[in-house]
Amino acid sequence: GIQVEQSPPDLILQEGANSTLRCNFSDSVNNLQWFHQNPWGQLINLFYIPSGTKQNGRLSATTVATERYSLLYISSSQTTDSGVYFCAVWGPYDMRFGAGTRLTVKP
Amino acid sequence: DTEVTQTPKHLVMGMTNKKSLKCEQHMGHRAMYWYKQKAKKPPELMFVYSYEKLSINESVPSRFSPECPNSSLLNLHLHALQPEDSALYLCASSQDSGLAGGARYFGPGTRLLVL
Numbered sequence: 572g573i574q575v576e577q578s579p580p581d582l583i584l585q586e587g588a589n590s591t592l593r594c595n596f597s598d599s600v601n602n603l604q605w606f607h608q609n610p611w612g613q614l615i616n617l618f619y620i621p622s623g624t625k626q627n628g629r630l631s632a633t634t635v636a637t638e639r640y641s642l643l644y645i646s647s648s649q650t651t652d653s654g655v656y657f658c659a660v661w662g663p664y665d666m667r668f669g670a671g672t673r674l675t676v677k678p
Numbered sequence: 679d680t681e682v683t684q685t686p687k688h689l690v691m692g693m694t695n696k697k698s699l700k701c702e703q704h705m706g707h708r709a710m711y712w713y714k715q716k717a718k719k720p721p722e723l724m725f726v727y728s729y730e731k732l733s734i735n736e737s738v739p740s741r742f743s744p745e746c747p748n749s750s751l752l753n754l755h756l757h758a759l760q761p762e763d764s765a766l767y768l769c770a771s772s773q774d775s776g777l778a779g780g781a782r783y784f785g786p787g788t789r790l791l792v793l
Contacts (some may be wrong), residue, residue, distance in 0.1 A: 604781055612766050612787045614721070619781035657720055659782070668720035 573597055575660050577669035584648050584676050592643040592672045594658035601662050603634050605643050608655045608671075617643070617656075648676045681705075682785035684769050690791045693759060699788045701752040701769030710752040711782070712744060713768040721768055727752060759792045766790075 574597035584590055596603070605617040618625050618632040620641065625632055629648075634641040645652055655671040682703045691697050701710065709728050713721040726734035727746040741763075743755040752769055766787045774780035 602780075606784070612715075612768075612789070614768065614770075614784035614787075616781060616783060666723055668722075671720055 573600055573660060573662060573665045573667045575600075575658065575667045575669040577656075577658055577672050579672060580670065581673045582675070584674065586648060586650060586676055586678050588648050588676075589644070589646045590648060590674070592645070592656055592674075594641045594643070594660070594669055596639050596641075596658075596660045598639070599662040599665070600636075600639070600660040602660065603641050604659045605632055605641070606657045606659065607652075608657060610654060614657070645674075648674075650676045650678055652676050682769055682771055682783050684767075684785035684788050686788060687786065688789045688791075690793065691756065691759065692793055693761070695759075696755070696757045698756065699754040699767055699769075699790075701754075701785055702750055703771040703783070704750055705771060705773075705783065706749075707771035707773050707780075707783075708749060709772045709774060709780070710746065711770040711772075712752065712754050713770065713784075715766040715768060715787075717765075725754075756790075759790075761792050764790055764792045 576595045578593045604619045606614045620632050620634045622636045629646045631644045653676050657668050657671045659668045685700045712724040715721040724738045725744045730746045741758050745753040768787045769785040770782045772780040772782045
């Protein structure tokens with residue numbers, strides 16, 4: 572089945588700092604999505620990014636499908652960025668979430 | 679409108695109760711999903727409905743019974759649950775059917791506590 576790994580598992584930043592989150596995945600993946608889960612449990616769609624690069628404000632993401640990884644960049648972090656960041660990957664027959672990166676942004 | 683709604687937000691039930699969780703989307707999506715998330719863990723897929731037909735059941739116990747009355751609605755009927763079934767239950771939808779593709783949109787979830 573599909574394997575997916577996220578790193579780092581935990582990240583503590585000072586407000587204003589930049590960060591990079593990584594998602595590595597196995598073969599047979601043709602879809603990838605990044606989510607932010609807020610403290611209330613809501614999974615917020617950040618990027619649907621099977622390949623290429625996308626940007627939305629302070630966030631951007633890059634997926635290099637041929638090398639089986641995706642990166643999520645957060646610039647000028649704010650306390651509201653705190654929470655858990657998940658990448659989810661899927662193929663024709665399987666779908667997995669990574670274990671997540673827990674981000675804490677301190678004021 | 680990219681909203682998926684779920685009711686109720688919170689649910690407390692005894693092990694002998696029967697209850698239902700509801701999910702609704704009006705994006706014209708043809709695939710809908712139920713996920714279960716335990717504390718400090720990622721969501722795990724339970725069921726997939728594609729064009730109102732159950733296409734995936736991830737070996738979920740029969741005390742969980744999904745139902746898709748139409749393309750916009752998804753229910754999860756609960757009966758004789760165990761305390762270990764306490765979790766956040768998330769509903770999602772996507773444009774494309776099954777697992778083939780398309781972004782997933784998640785509802786806010788129902789926090790279930792089984793006593």
